[in-house]
Amino acid sequence: MRGWMRIPLASVAALLLVAIGATATRQLTGGAVSLALAVPVVVWLALETPAIEGAIGAALVGTLLDAAAGGPSGLLTFLSIVVFVGVRAGAGPFDARTPLGFGLLSGVATFAMGLGAVVLLRYVTPSTAAPGWSLLGRVLVEAALTGLAAPPIRWVLDRVLVPAHRDHPGVLR
Amino acid sequence: MFALLRRYREVIVVAVLAVVPLGIFLAHARHPGDRTAMDRFVLAVTSPIEKGVDWAVTGVLTGWQHYVWLRGVESHARELSRTVNELRAENTEMAQLRAENERLERLLAFARSRPEHRAVGARIVGTRLDPKGLQLVTIDRGADDGVRRMMPVVTAGGVLGRIHTLGTRSADVLILSDRNSSIAVRVERSRARANVRGEGAPGPCRLEYALRSDDLIEGDELVTSGTDGVFPRGLPVGQVTRVKRGGHGLYQAAEVLPAVDVTRVEEVAVLVATDSPEAQPAARALDP
Numbered sequence: 001m002r003g004w005m006r007i008p009l010a011s012v013a014a015l016l017l018v019a020i021g022a023t024a025t026r027q028l029t030g031g032a033v034s035l036a037l038a039v040p041v042v043v044w045l046a047l048e049t050p051a052i053e054g055a056i057g058a059a060l061v062g063t064l065l066d067a068a069a070g071g072p073s074g075l076l077t078f079l080s081i082v083v084f085v086g087v088r089a090g091a092g093p094f095d096a097r098t099p100l101g102f103g104l105l106s107g108v109a110t111f112a113m114g115l116g117a118v119v120l121l122r123y124v125t126p127s128t129a130a131p132g133w134s135l136l137g138r139v140l141v142e143a144a145l146t147g148l149a150a151p152p153i154r155w156v157l158d159r160v161l162v163p164a165h166r167d168h169p170g171v172l173r
Numbered sequence: 174m175f176a177l178l179r180r181y182r183e184v185i186v187v188a189v190l191a192v193v194p195l196g197i198f199l200a201h202a203r204h205p206g207d208r209t210a211m212d213r214f215v216l217a218v219t220s221p222i223e224k225g226v227d228w229a230v231t232g233v234l235t236g237w238q239h240y241v242w243l244r245g246v247e248s249h250a251r252e253l254s255r256t257v258n259e260l261r262a263e264n265t266e267m268a269q270l271r272a273e274n275e276r277l278e279r280l281l282a283f284a285r286s287r288p289e290h291r292a293v294g295a296r297i298v299g300t301r302l303d304p305k306g307l308q309l310v311t312i313d314r315g316a317d318d319g320v321r322r323m324m325p326v327v328t329a330g331g332v333l334g335r336i337h338t339l340g341t342r343s344a345d346v347l348i349l350s351d352r353n354s355s356i357a358v359r360v361e362r363s364r365a366r367a368n369v370r371g372e373g374a375p376g377p378c379r380l381e382y383a384l385r386s387d388d389l390i391e392g393d394e395l396v397t398s399g400t401d402g403v404f405p406r407g408l409p410v411g412q413v414t415r416v417k418r419g420g421h422g423l424y425q426a427a428e429v430l431p432a433v434d435v436t437r438v439e440e441v442a443v444l445v446a447t448d449s450p451e452a453q454p455a456a457r458a459l460d461p
Contacts, residue, residue, distance in 0.1 A: 074198030124202035
């Protein structure tokens with residue numbers, strides 16, 4: 001698959017996963033917990049695509065997440081890029097391509113995005129309206145559930161998007 | 174220069190992709206009064222793009238929820254339909270109870286408006302309006318309740334008939350539309366006297382024994398005169414709808430629309446006693 005095809009397909013996949021996540025949480029828990037099923041797409045892009053292609057895809061997924069979440073513009077786009085870079089940097093020490101590794105990495109990435117969102121919102125929002133640290137409990141649950149759901153998402157992405165060949169995997173290559 | 178850009182293009186692209194959304198986020202988050210010209214420029218440029226993305230994402234999510242992911246919708250619709258049917262049945266029952274309540278209230282008001290009479294409330298449990306036989310309705314009160322033969326039976330609208338056959342716990346009422354029923358009446362307006370006789374079917378009755386010289390016009394209200402020994406004075410009987418005055422003869426005829434629609438009555442009152450001599454039937458008042 002040509003690289004430029006992967007970006008729109010990754011965006012469509014992210015959009016579908018956002019919809020599925022919203023439906024699943026509503027049907028299964030009535031909204032008591034949430035799922036961030038699009039984050040594994042960012043993780044997959046970080047692991048399996050070249051830097052520029054993956055970064056653009058991650059930015060697009062983040063933009064879709066911003067639109068779907070209805071929060072301040074740019075927040076999740078920025079955090080997607082941060083996660084993208086972080087995964088590329090952090091995936092080296094262990095084999096992130098196994099289901100366990102991918103799930104773990106997706107869970108950590110989800111938690112990092114949640115934590116980053118809380119920190120940034122606390123930084124820019126007046127103290128009376130700022131999100132409390134107690135939200136981190138929910139973020140932790142969201143990260144755990146997303147980590148559990150990540151392996152099957154990877155299985156689908158491997159078949160739909162097809163990983164690119166990376167000779168020397170690293171942060172910039 | 175280009176070689177440098179090419180060498181660090183990944184770093185540059187990633188940095189731009191990270192910095193731009195962060196700048197947008199900070200520009201949005203800043204209080205409107207604190208925004209710089211740069212912030213305003215960023216907002217002006219990014220707002221239309223954000224609107225477009227938001228429109229597309231919202232459209233996809235809405236389409237997914239409403240047209241693709243319809244799991245449980247059928248059972249939910251079935252459940253709602255069942256609830257609607259139950260509520261409709263309940264609503265019908267409530268409407269019936271309300272109508273019954275209104276009828277009973279009118280009957281009670283009628284009874285209270287005539288304190289000189291003592292009444293026993295009854296419910297109609299059967300009707301026999303066969304044109305070949307007597308025009309009867311059966312009520313759920315009988316001799317055990319103090320009901321006696323020939324007692325008047327009324328509704329809030331007026332006279333229904335009189336007790337014909339008596340049982341211990343039920344009674345048949347000969348209604349005013351029966352051919353054997355003749356009620357002495359008086360024209361409310363002119364005080365002229367006559368009799369209202371049934372025609373053997375629910376519907377109009379006929380006015381008989383109204384003297385040709387009596388003042389009688391269509392629309393006249395007829396009330397009981399109390400001279401037949403059954404009905405007390407002053408109970409509504411019906412309304413004159415058509416007057417037939419021939420070229421000769423002693424009497425004039427008229428059609429009477431009963432004040433009570435016998436096919437729709439459900440609750441009645443049996444006047445078991447009359448305390449006031451003025452209200453008593455004249456014939457009974459003359460008894461020693």
